[in-house]
Amino acid sequence: MIDGVIFDKDGTLFDFRLSWADWSARLLAELARNEAHSAQMAEAIGYDPQARDFAPHSPVIGATAHEIAARLLPFLPGRDHQALTDRMNDLAVSAPMAEAVPLLAVLGDLRARGLALGLATNDAEAAARQHLANHGVAGLFDYVAGYDSGHGGKPGPGMLLAFARQMQLDPARVVMVGDSRHDMEAGRAAGMRCVAVLTGIAGAAELAPHADAVLPDIAALGGWIDGLGAR
DSSP: OOOOEEEEEEETBBBBBHHHHHHHHHHHOOOOOHHHHHHHHHHHTTEEETEEEOOOOHHHSSSHHHHHHHGGGGGGGTTOOOHHHHHHHHHHHHHOOOOOSHHHHHHHHHTTTEEEEEEEOOOOOOHHHHHHTTTOGGGOOOOOETTTTTSSOSSSSSSHHHHHHHOOOGGGGEEEESSSSSHHHHHTTTTTTTESSSSSOOOOOHHHHGGGGGEEGGGGGHHHHHHHHHH
């Protein structure tokens, strides 16, 4: 029996490459002195401007803005770490997100099943709430947390456990859904079931050893939950 689902955001609700390539390009254009400087910083954050894609090790995939800023600071002498983090978060709020699936229909179906819905992201909470609002689904979520919400970031379980406490759910009856190993590790640490989706950067071979199931996207989640009941 499943009573709640807590989602990662980027690569799970939203297509990672389509959404964050624009953010990365805007950030580098703002910070770089010239093309060579931009290329150095792009390499440091694992972003390929020509392909508009990310290396599997890119901190943009799973790290917090504070951690990504740390990768860039060596190329920005005199720049304040917190000021850079704040600017990155500001750019994230206005970053255009591309839905991985029709979110209103898919999330609405899960709510209709009586499931509590939460969001746990290593993005900032304000950016996460804005992205959900922009796509008309903020009202479907009972809980939203970012790395700066006071529960820590993933792969720690703090955000997930706070969702379970707030909604008075047994973590064993909650599913963590994400696109990265960090998500799966957070879910395991919280004592939740873990479902991986393939709308991020990581492939099935990387995710399968850490997940109860690997699905193409979150549209398949309802059927998977129904299958648990059938078994």
